[in-house]
Amino acid sequence: MPAEPADDPRSWSADEAVSALYAAHWRRFVALASSLMGESASAEEVVADAFVTLHGRWNRLSDKGSAVAYLRTSVVNGARDVLRHRVVTDRRRPLPDPAPDGPEEHAVRAAEHRMVLGALDALPTRQREVLVLRYQGEMSEEDIAAALGISRGAVKTHAHRGLSALRTALSLEETP
Structure with a gap:
């Protein structure tokens, strides 16, 4: 049974579409940006900017079905x-004080993290x-390649080398 026109996201107004996309994807995109950036305050701003930009360009978006990919x-x-x-501003900023220790389990998890x-x-x-987009962003190799402007083979290579380097670095930190 074909969808009613009101049920078809491609026929929605910018307000309707962005509201629906926001409700469905906000948290996932904030988590993705947080993983890439290392903190959530700026990540929320980046995601909000993406939604505002999409809203402004909604009527010019040629394939409204790809709005999620556009947002990502x-x-x-x-x-x-x-x-x-x-990179420039961090060179001049002093390191923050470490967070106070909590219960032992929390401290161990925080140290591992x-x-x-x-x-x-x-x-x-x-x-x-590549690793953040693959594991935190849950993106396919093809989507990562498109998002970063590299080939799918390059995505595989960077993922393999990154995972190998992580394994090596983490195993070296665990050995006394």
Whole structure:
């Protein structure tokens, strides 16, 4: 049975479409941007900017069915822009004080989390981007290739090398 015109997202107004997309995808895109950027405040701004831009361009979007892919690409590119800008400002910013220790279990998990994030941050940018998009963003190799403007083979290579480097870095940190 064909969908009623009101049920077809391609016939929605910009307000209806962006509201529906926001409700369905906001958290996932914030998590994706947070993983790429390492914190959530700027990630929320990047995602909000992507939704605002989509709203403004809704009537010019040639394939409204690809709005989620458009948003994902906007979020990835926005996060990358923020990271490029942050490189300069972070050089001048002092390191924050470490968070106070909580219960032992929380401390162990936090330490492990920091180890993984540290190892991830030590990867070359392209390897880190591919791994974050693949595992946090749950993107396919094809989608990652399109988002980063590289070939699918390059995505596989960066993922393999990144995972190998993570395994090596994490195994070295665990040995006394």
